[in-house]
Amino acid sequence: MFERLASMENRYDQLSQFLCDPAVVSDPNQLRTYAKEQSDLQETVETYRALKAAQQQLAEAKEMLQEKLDDEMKEFVRAEVEQLQGEIDNLQNKLQILLLPKDPNDDKNVFVEIRAAAGGEEAALFAGTLLRMYTRYAEDQGWKTQMIDAHYTDMGGFREVTLSIQGQGAFSKLKFESGTHRVQRVPVTESGGRIHTSTATVAVLPEVEEVEVEVQEKDIRIDTFCSTGPGGQSVNTTQSAVRITHLPTGIVVSCQDEKSQIKNREKAMKVLRARLFEKYQREQQEEQAASRKNQVGTGDRSERIRTYNFPQSRVTDHRIGMTLHKLEQVLAGDLDEIIHGLVVAERASMLEQAAEA
Numbered sequence: 315m316f317e318r319l320a321s322m323e324n325r326y327d328q329l330s331q332f333l334c335d336p337a338v339v340s341d342p343n344q345l346r347t348y349a350k351e352q353s354d355l356q357e358t359v360e361t362y363r364a365l366k367a368a369q370q371q372l373a374e375a376k377e378m379l380q381e382k383l384d385d386e387m388k389e390f391v392r393a394e395v396e397q398l399q400g401e402i403d404n405l406q407n408k409l410q411i412l413l414l415p416k417d418p419n420d421d422k423n424v425f426v427e428i429r430a431a432a433g434g435e436e437a438a439l440f441a442g443t444l445l446r447m448y449t450r451y452a453e454d455q456g457w458k459t460q461m462i463d464a465h466y467t468d469m470g471g472f473r474e475v476t477l478s479i480q481g482q483g484a485f486s487k488l489k490f491e492s493g494t495h496r497v498q499r500v501p502v503t504e505s506g507g508r509i510h511t512s513t514a515t516v517a518v519l520p521e522v523e524e525v526e527v528e529v530q531e532k533d534i535r536i537d538t539f540c541s542t543g544p545g546g547q548s549v550n551t552t553q554s555a556v557r558i559t560h561l562p563t564g565i566v567v568s569c570q571d572e573k574s575q576i577k578n579r580e581k582a583m584k585v586l587r588a589r590l591f592e593k594y595q596r597e598q599q600e601e602q603a604a605s606r607k608n609q610v611g612t613g614d615r616s617e618r619i620r621t622y623n624f625p626q627s628r629v630t631d632h633r634i635g636m637t638l639h640k641l642e643q644v645l646a647g648d649l650d651e652i653i654h655g656l657v658v659a660e661r662a663s664m665l666e667q668a669a670e671a
Contacts, residue, residue, distance in 0.1 A: 315413065319362045326352060326359040344492025359411045363532075363537050365405040367582055414664045419520035420486035425462065426518055429474040431494065433512025436501040438471025441514040441643060444495060448488070450647025463568050468554075469502075476569075476585060478521075485520045490656040491619075492518045497557040499644055500622035509625060513618075519588035526596075527587040535559040538575060558582045565589050621654075634659045 328480070329352040332338050338345055375395045377389065428444050429435035452459045464477040479488065496513050504510060535558040555570035556578040567589065569582040621630045627641040629652070636655050638644065 326355045333548045368402050422485045422520040423480040424484045426477045429515045431513040437512040438467040440497045441472040447645050451649045452479045487520045491516050493619035494622045522587050522591045527591045556582050
């Protein structure tokens with residue numbers, strides 16, 4: 315581990331020199347590449363340097379204990395040794411986590427696809443609730459959101475809706491949201507006051523570059539139509555909305571957010587590449603399923619990952635056994651505690667697998 319850390323520190327210093335080179339500064343692409351690489355190394359290198367400093371201080375304190383000291387000074391140095399040892403243990407644990415392999419998609423923008431599942435109109439209304447929750451969470455993070463496509467129901471819910479979220483680290487936090495979300499509440503359509511259980515599925519797809527997933531023109535069919543809004547009413551009379559069908563896989567993507575057909579096509583192609591990327595990744599993961607069964611956030615759509623219970627104002631994430639009695643806050647976008655718990659659980663699982671390897 316320490317050889318790897320020393321190598322990372324050397325590379326960090328080398329990058330600092332590169333970033334002062336006028337030739338690099340004058341090349342925006344190279345400058346951005348080196349700055350990104352150094353930024354990725356920074357936390358690890360700073361933690362490693364803090365560890366080395368603490369280890370040096372510990373060695374010096376232990377040397378002092380070998381000298382002739384009065385009782386008061388000896389007690390003071392012993393306390394310092396104990397404090398430094400605790401600090402070193404914490405820094406070593408942090409470095410173990412920082413050295414875990416990172417998901418290459420973590421820094422990417424995402425598409426969040428929400429679909430009503432079991433429960434009819436109530437499931438469609440719940441899909442709208444989830445859409446608002448993710449939109450507010452994104453706003454709290456300082457991310458940008460944009461509706462890509464939506465299929466409304468007569469009561470204002472969504473049969474399905476696609477949201478684009480753009481921001482640093484969006485996928486790293488939202489990737490845990492993929493799966494089946496369950497709601498328990500009295501529907502507005504229920505006159506008898508009975509609690510119903512409905513579900514909606516969420517898929518979080520990283521936005522991928524064209525070079526990562528190549529789509530051949532011969533493999534797609536493009537249809538245009540008039541965009542619509544809530545209740546099915548016409549939004550405009552021009553055929554600006556675009557539907558793209560990927561013939562080899564049967565994946566269908568539509569976009570009606572923009573008034574321009576060209577812009578809608580560009581956005582639809584981005585969603586198509588994201589879905590194809592996710593499909594190819596899922597197929598690879600299924601081949602390695604035996605070694606991944608216990609990982610947090612597998613993205614299996616059949617999972618019931620979370621329950622939102624309105625009568626008890628309770629939210630339970632079933633993957634980590636976390637229950638919070640603050641439903642209103644969570645639905646208002648306060649997802650930090652849940653997402654932090656999922657991140658910690660994923661890291662613990664990865665550390666366990668690394669130890670077994």
